[in-house]
Amino acid sequence: MATISNLNIDAAADYQSTVTISSIATDGTETAFDLTNYTATASLRKNFASSSKTDFTCNIDSPASNGNVTISLTDTQTEALDRGRYVWDMTVTSSGGTITRVVEGVITINPSVTRTA
Helix, strand or coil: CCEECCEEEECCCCEEEEEECEEECCCCCEEECCCCCCEEEEEEECCCCCCCCEECEEEECCCHHHCEEEEEECHHHHHCCCCEEEEEEEEEECCCCCEEEEEEEEEEEECCCCCCC
C-alpha cells in the first residue's frame, strides 16, 4: 500500500522535493528501500479520471540504496496549472518490470500574483 503524502506547490515557481521510500518489516523495523536498478515515475492530474497529466522529473539520488527520489517541476509547468486540488502518485519499476506504487496524495496549487503578463 502506498504512503500518503499531500503537497503544496506554488504556481509559476520551480518545485522540488525529495521523497524517501522505505520498507517496514513485520517486526516494525524501517529500512531504506534499495532503488538500485529501479526507475521512478510520478505525475499529477486534476482528478483520477482526467486524460491530461503533468509529469514530474524524477531522479533517484545516489546512492540508490538510500531510497531517495528527487521530484521536480519547472516554473513553466507549474504556471500552466490552474489553482486548486490535484491528485498525484509515484511508482517505481524494477529491472524485471514489476511496478509498485509507493506514494500518492493530493496536491494543492497556490496561485501566483507575480507573473509576466
